[in-house]
Amino acid sequence: MNEFQLIDAFVAAFHPPPPPLGPGDDCAVLPPARALTCVTTDALVEGVHFTRRTFSFEDIGHKALAVNLSDLAAMGARPRWALCALGLPDGVNATELRAVAKGMAALAKVHGVELLGGNVTRAQQLSLTLTLGGVVPPGRQPLLRSGARPGDVLYTSGFLGDAAAALHLASHRRPVPRALALAQRRPSPHLAWGLAAAPFASSAVDVSDGLVQDLGHVCAASSAGAELERVALPLSPTLREAVPPPVAQRLALSGGEDYVLLVSVPARRATAFERAVAKRHLDAHRIGRISEVPGVRVDGLPFRGPGGFQHRP
Amino acid sequence: MNEFQLIDAFVAAFHPPPPPLGPGDDCAVLPPARALTCVTTDALVEGVHFTRRTFSFEDIGHKALAVNLSDLAAMGARPRWALCALGLPDGVNATELRAVAKGMAALAKVHGVELLGGNVTRAQQLSLTLTLGGVVPPGRQPLLRSGARPGDVLYTSGFLGDAAAALHLASHRRPVPRALALAQRRPSPHLAWGLAAAPFASSAVDVSDGLVQDLGHVCAASSAGAELERVALPLSPTLREAVPPPVAQRLALSGGEDYVLLVSVPARRATAFERAVAKRHLDAHRIGRISEVPGVRVDGLPFRGPGGFQHRP
Numbered sequence: 001m002n003e004f005q006l007i008d009a010f011v012a013a014f015h016p017p018p019p020p021l022g023p024g025d026d027c028a029v030l031p032p033a034r035a036l037t038c039v040t041t042d043a044l045v046e047g048v049h050f051t052r053r054t055f056s057f058e059d060i061g062h063k064a065l066a067v068n069l070s071d072l073a074a075m076g077a078r079p080r081w082a083l084c085a086l087g088l089p090d091g092v093n094a095t096e097l098r099a100v101a102k103g104m105a106a107l108a109k110v111h112g113v114e115l116l117g118g119n120v121t122r123a124q125q126l127s128l129t130l131t132l133g134g135v136v137p138p139g140r141q142p143l144l145r146s147g148a149r150p151g152d153v154l155y156t157s158g159f160l161g162d163a164a165a166a167l168h169l170a171s172h173r174r175p176v177p178r179a180l181a182l183a184q185r186r187p188s189p190h191l192a193w194g195l196a197a198a199p200f201a202s203s204a205v206d207v208s209d210g211l212v213q214d215l216g217h218v219c220a221a222s223s224a225g226a227e228l229e230r231v232a233l234p235l236s237p238t239l240r241e242a243v244p245p246p247v248a249q250r251l252a253l254s255g256g257e258d259y260v261l262l263v264s265v266p267a268r269r270a271t272a273f274e275r276a277v278a279k280r281h282l283d284a285h286r287i288g289r290i291s292e293v294p295g296v297r298v299d300g301l302p303f304r305g306p307g308g309f310q311h312r313p
Numbered sequence: 314m315n316e317f318q319l320i321d322a323f324v325a326a327f328h329p330p331p332p333p334l335g336p337g338d339d340c341a342v343l344p345p346a347r348a349l350t351c352v353t354t355d356a357l358v359e360g361v362h363f364t365r366r367t368f369s370f371e372d373i374g375h376k377a378l379a380v381n382l383s384d385l386a387a388m389g390a391r392p393r394w395a396l397c398a399l400g401l402p403d404g405v406n407a408t409e410l411r412a413v414a415k416g417m418a419a420l421a422k423v424h425g426v427e428l429l430g431g432n433v434t435r436a437q438q439l440s441l442t443l444t445l446g447g448v449v450p451p452g453r454q455p456l457l458r459s460g461a462r463p464g465d466v467l468y469t470s471g472f473l474g475d476a477a478a479a480l481h482l483a484s485h486r487r488p489v490p491r492a493l494a495l496a497q498r499r500p501s502p503h504l505a506w507g508l509a510a511a512p513f514a515s516s517a518v519d520v521s522d523g524l525v526q527d528l529g530h531v532c533a534a535s536s537a538g539a540e541l542e543r544v545a546l547p548l549s550p551t552l553r554e555a556v557p558p559p560v561a562q563r564l565a566l567s568g569g570e571d572y573v574l575l576v577s578v579p580a581r582r583a584t585a586f587e588r589a590v591a592k593r594h595l596d597a598h599r600i601g602r603i604s605e606v607p608g609v610r611v612d613g614l615p616f617r618g619p620g621g622f623q624h625r626p
Contacts, residue, residue, distance in 0.1 A: 026387040027351035038340035041396040043434045074339040083354040085442045121356045124437045129398045131444040
């Protein structure tokens with residue numbers, strides 16, 4: 001298969017985008033935008049973020065899009081379009097590539113993302129580097145990391161530590177419960193949650209590198225600190241069953257790959273926020289507060305655990 | 314160095330972009346756009362597009378941006394912003410990364426491109442996957458591949474075959490004249506030419522995979538054919554000196570990596586087009602015509618040479 005046949009095999013899984021958008025020219029063309037547009041790029045690389053032993057090709061396509069969607073969710077943006085740059089090692093065939101596209105296209109359909117174009121190159125590792133664009137709803141401002149203020153309440157959009165637990169158990173050659181494996185291979189980007197939180201939140205971040213590390217970015221950008229409570233960490237029932245409490249807490253604090261949202265909400269708006277989220281049948285887990293003391297403290301002490309998950313240690 | 318220090322080392326080479334744009338959050342934020350926006354993504358991968366033996370780190374940064382700028386040039390767009398996803402092998406240090414950034418930042422400054430954000434991941438090969446955005450000047454339409462009509466005159470914005478000649482000579486262990494080496498390592502994207510051609514051209518494409526192959530895309534998209542003349546191929550004096558005429562012509566027809574523009578111009582507008590380009594002290598090389606007979610013909614015969622340059626053969 002040549003480059004163009006590979007592109008055709010990939011693109012066939014997606015609905016053709018409406019004009020003036022669309023692949024086939026040297027660039028895709030976006031219509032004029034009245035709203036603010038958020039753009040982000042993130043890569044999924046074989047041997048770093050996944051292996052073919054544990055990920056199906058559909059999983060790879062799903063996750064490459066999901067991690068980018070999670071960045072849009074953290075800004076309170078609605079996804080619109082994607083560009084996909086593929087790095088393909090020799091030996092990846094059309095069937096496998098179609099499976100990658102299928103996994104990506106299914107998630108793209110759920111969230112209304114159009115694939116506008118991309119690129120294919122030969123490479124030693126299978127990789128997908130996506131760029132996504134989304135719009136901030138009219139009249140809203142994008143959520144930033146820099147708006148947290150002392151006293152604000154901290155919430156996450158979901159459980160922490162599940163994906164890290166899947167890796168932890170696998171590395172200890174222990175069976176991985178299906179719910180944890182799915183958390184790692186098939187994260188669900190919390191776009192509806194981000195849109196619901198946007199009118200209330202003073203800051204937001206996508207928890208991808210571990211709670212403490214990503215919360216640390218919010219604190220640094222906001223010139224503030226944060227207080228977490230171990231007992232308040234949102235741990236899934238499966239995680240509680242799979243590992244002892246100290247391990248579960250460590251994974252929740254610094255495991256990484258959660259792809260849940262972390263927001264701060266001014267205390268006077270906390271009740272209204274909780275109601276707004278509940279009305280949409282979504283969960284909000286209260287995990288702590290923004291404080292004046294710099295750094296992230298857990299149960300009143302500076303956090304001394306590992307800094308979090310780095311794709312490049 | 315951890316991931317964040319590497320990002321800091323890279324970003325330091327660039328001027329901080331104006332708000333609301335800017336790195337540091339989960340996404341960059343673009344202001345509302347009245348014009349059409351063109352977006353494109355292209356990757357530069359070690360061992361596929363460059364080697365560290367022949368490319369300096371500055372060359373790598375320059376070329377990664379240049380190949381993307383060339384796509385915007387082909388649409389008649391003005392570049393505005395870039396996202397840069399880096400794949401870094403173990404052992405790439407901060408000095409080398411700063412050199413990559415320096416090469417990219419110098420070209421970004423020339424063309425008014427703001428680096429808005431990006432991503433860093435560990436990888437086996439050094440790679441840069443850039444996404445660029447640019448705007449179509451108000452009142453203009455983007456140049457597409459599909460508008461060529463029989464009788465239209467074909468022009469390129471520069472010489473063909475120089476970059477391919479550099480690879481050809483190196484692979485035969487022959488000395489590579491500096492002008493040819495620079496054509497391959499430091500292509501100059503023809504943005505001013507694309508903007509000058511936009512009011513006249515019926516179609517445009519960036520010649521990156523070889524003239525015949527890229528012209529073939531124009532013909533397919535336009536349901537037309539093309540006639541080229543060997544004697545009209547624009548060959549640089551250095552290329553003419555470095556290789557015999559048949560080799561020079563073959564490299565010009567199917568060598569690849571030229572990063573010049575190829576446009577079709579309706580015959581009745583050809584003189585006005587040539588004047589407009591000359592007025593800006595730019596060159597336009599007339600190389601043939603669009604015809605009704607499908608396919609690309611050279612000197613009246615269907616082209617039977619190699620199809621062109623494929624990054625993934």
